[in-house]
Amino acid sequence: MTVVTPAATDAARPAPRPATGGPGATSRPVALAVVLLLALLLLPFVPLVLASFAQGYFYPQVLPERWSLRAWQVVLAPDGATWAALRDTVTIAVSVAVLSLVVAVPAGRVLGTRRFRGRRAVELVLLTPVLVPAIAVAIGLHVVLLRLGLAGGIPGVVLVHLVPATPYVVLLTAGVFANAELELEQQARSLGASWWQAQRHVTWRLVAPGLAVAGLFGFLVSWGQYVLTLVVGGGRVVTLPILLFATASGGDTAITAATALFHALPALVLLVLTSRILGGGALTTFGGAR
Amino acid sequence: MSARWHAHEGVRTWVALSPALLLVGVLFGGAVVMALLRSIGLLGIGEGGPSLAAYRQLVTDPGFARSLGLTLYVAVVSTSLSVVLGIGAALLLRRLGAGRRFATTMFQLNLPVPHVIGAVAILALVGQSGLLSRLGAQTGLLDEPAAFPAITFDPWAIAVILQYLWKEVPFIGIVALAILAAGGDDLEEAARTLGASAWQRLRHVTLPLLLPGVLSAAVIVFAFTFGTFEVPLLLGPSAPTVLPVLAHRRYTDVDLAARPEAMAISVVITVVVVLVVLLGAAGARRAIRGDAAVTEAGG
Numbered sequence: 017m018t019v020v021t022p023a024a025t026d027a028a029r030p031a032p033r034p035a036t037g038g039p040g041a042t043s044r045p046v047a048l049a050v051v052l053l054l055a056l057l058l059l060p061f062v063p064l065v066l067a068s069f070a071q072g073y074f075y076p077q078v079l080p081e082r083w084s085l086r087a088w089q090v091v092l093a094p095d096g097a098t099w100a101a102l103r104d105t106v107t108i109a110v111s112v113a114v115l116s117l118v119v120a121v122p123a124g125r126v127l128g129t130r131r132f133r134g135r136r137a138v139e140l141v142l143l144t145p146v147l148v149p150a151i152a153v154a155i156g157l158h159v160v161l162l163r164l165g166l167a168g169g170i171p172g173v174v175l176v177h178l179v180p181a182t183p184y185v186v187l188l189t190a191g192v193f194a195n196a197e198l199e200l201e202q203q204a205r206s207l208g209a210s211w212w213q214a215q216r217h218v219t220w221r222l223v224a225p226g227l228a229v230a231g232l233f234g235f236l237v238s239w240g241q242y243v244l245t246l247v248v249g250g251g252r253v254v255t256l257p258i259l260l261f262a263t264a265s266g267g268d269t270a271i272t273a274a275t276a277l278f279h280a281l282p283a284l285v286l287l288v289l290t291s292r293i294l295g296g297g298a299l300t301t302f303g304g305a306r
Numbered sequence: 307m308s309a310r311w312h313a314h315e316g317v318r319t320w321v322a323l324s325p326a327l328l329l330v331g332v333l334f335g336g337a338v339v340m341a342l343l344r345s346i347g348l349l350g351i352g353e354g355g356p357s358l359a360a361y362r363q364l365v366t367d368p369g370f371a372r373s374l375g376l377t378l379y380v381a382v383v384s385t386s387l388s389v390v391l392g393i394g395a396a397l398l399l400r401r402l403g404a405g406r407r408f409a410t411t412m413f414q415l416n417l418p419v420p421h422v423i424g425a426v427a428i429l430a431l432v433g434q435s436g437l438l439s440r441l442g443a444q445t446g447l448l449d450e451p452a453a454f455p456a457i458t459f460d461p462w463a464i465a466v467i468l469q470y471l472w473k474e475v476p477f478i479g480i481v482a483l484a485i486l487a488a489g490g491d492d493l494e495e496a497a498r499t500l501g502a503s504a505w506q507r508l509r510h511v512t513l514p515l516l517l518p519g520v521l522s523a524a525v526i527v528f529a530f531t532f533g534t535f536e537v538p539l540l541l542g543p544s545a546p547t548v549l550p551v552l553a554h555r556r557y558t559d560v561d562l563a564a565r566p567e568a569m570a571i572s573v574v575i576t577v578v579v580v581l582v583v584l585l586g587a588a589g590a591r592r593a594i595r596g597d598a599a600v601t602e603a604g605g
Contacts, residue, residue: 042403049398054412060427060472063437067430075435075451076443119329122322132319141327145334147526147583149533151550152572155557156337159344179333186326240420243535243554257422257536264426264540276426283418 061280067273087270091278097259098278104170105239105255111174113234116185117227124189124230129198142183153179154247161248168250176244181237185230192226229290236283338576345569360566364574372546374574380463380548381532384470389524391471392478393516397508399479400486410483413476421473425540428469433458458541463548465541470534474527481523482516490515517593525586529579549575 067073068087070080091098127138145153157176158167166172200222204214242257256279263272343349347357364370395413402409431437439454448454457464490512497511535550542548549571556568
């Protein structure tokens with residue numbers, strides 16, 4: 017059983033090779049098919065953008081008859097629900113990223129650099145939470161958290177978000193250490209650096225960008241969680257996904273659309289940043305990051 | 307290195323692993339064990355010893371069977387279509403010359419977008435008064451929203467499946483692209499030199515090469531499409547509904563006696579996913595062996 021591992025991620029790095037059928041040449045049908053494919057994948061965003069800028073977007077208007085910034089003004093109002101939800105979402109997601117990195121760095125260093133007995137069992141234990149549906153985790157843990165007094169608050173939500181987030185962060189961290197040239201650490205030591213100096217000036221510099229990306233994944237896994245927050249937060253922790261779902265059930269399409277786009281934007285910005293750090297293909301793991 | 311040093315290394319290895327293992331083990335293991343215990347009537351609010359009453363209730367409830375059927379149908383159809391379309395998209399993208407990098411980045415754009423957003427967007431696109439319906443009305447094909455085929459909240463859960471495809475086709479596609487980039491070209495080139503036709507290369511070289519990795523990815527997609535809650539809640543049919551939504555409904559029922567049933571449903575969800583994961587792992591191992599045979603035969 018392999019979830020998209022860092023090895024697969026590495027393989028996704030664009031290799032310099034000529035395209036099949038001649039370097040640089042693309043037949044017209046292929047180009048058209050690709051454009052159609054991308055258009056289909058991006059199509060669902062179109063009605064959201066249109067609706068978010070519409071005033072009275074009645075059927076059967078395709079382009080709104082009257083454009084308006086009303087929905088965006090409501091969504092971005094300084095004392096509105098969005099900013100409060102954003103604050104809680106970010107608080108939770110940053111806590112999840114930091115806590116998962118804290119446990120992931122020692123584990124990832126071992127998994128990425130050493131061979132030992134029981135390694136596959138460890139990987140299996142770490143991967144299972146990724147595959148078992150969140151609803152099962154949510155209602156199973158809710159009881160325990162209720163008894164511990166952690167249900168209905170941010171700490172409890174952070175704890176349950178760690179279940180899906182930690183496995184990804186550990187696996188990515190393992191990949192970071194596996195790919196880092198840690199021999200340099202030994203060389204620094206043999207040149208007279210202390211253990212601490214070698215860690216700080218050599219190892220840290222080698223792994224820091226990768227660890228930042230791993231933390232980002234932890235952040236994003238938490239950022240999109242719905243059912244874990246719904247059950248454990250018990251309606252008292254309103255993150256952006258919870259707010260969006262409530263808005264969508266409420267019926268104002270313009271505000272729903274603007275809220276959805278507001279919620280999507282940071283994920284897309286982080287995606288672009290990540291691809292800058294790791295190269296185009298390194299995003300594979302997002303597919304697994306739920 | 308001395309034996310003592312080795313023992314020391316072993317201890318250090320497990321000390322380094324323990325925070326992560328403890329965190330995942332306690333939280334996740336705790337969740338599974340609690341659901342299991344409460345599904346058989348232990349640790350619950352009610353009195354009495356262990357009982358299989360909740361499971362008996364599920365087995366005799368035709369609504370549960372219909373929910374299980376719907377959930378399996380949605381997961382199997384979504385996974386199969388994602389695999390076929392994802393591989394197709396990957397084969398298409400790698401035939402692109404100029405602009406391939408840009409196109410591949412755009413192809414992955416949906417991957418980090420949370421599912422709630424995807425569900426809201428799909429509703430705005432294919433809902434009865436969504437963008438497609440409006441386009442139909444503008445072009446004179448439809449005269450009212452009700453004339454647009456009902457594919458949201460419908461018994462076939464078409465909008466739910468569309469949402470999964472929107473997210474999972476890029477996932478399978480990116481996995482396939484990664485595998486192909488790691489070694490597909492040389493093998494295909496060799497097969498071409500040996501006179502294999504395009505179809506033979508696809509059938510005997512490319513697909514066997516993709517199989518183990520794509521199978522693992524397909525297992526992830528199945529686990530996901532079988533267990534997701536928010537997408538069918540927003541887009542899917544309500545009676546029967548999928549198992550995750552049913553579990554949540556029972557869990558939040560005012561009648562506390564429904565809680566063991568919620569736990570039992572959640573155990574069923576977990577068991578199905580674990581079975582599929584084990585099957586997929588076994589299949590991937592066999593596929594790797596077959597792949598090795600192909601490589602040996604080819605090389």
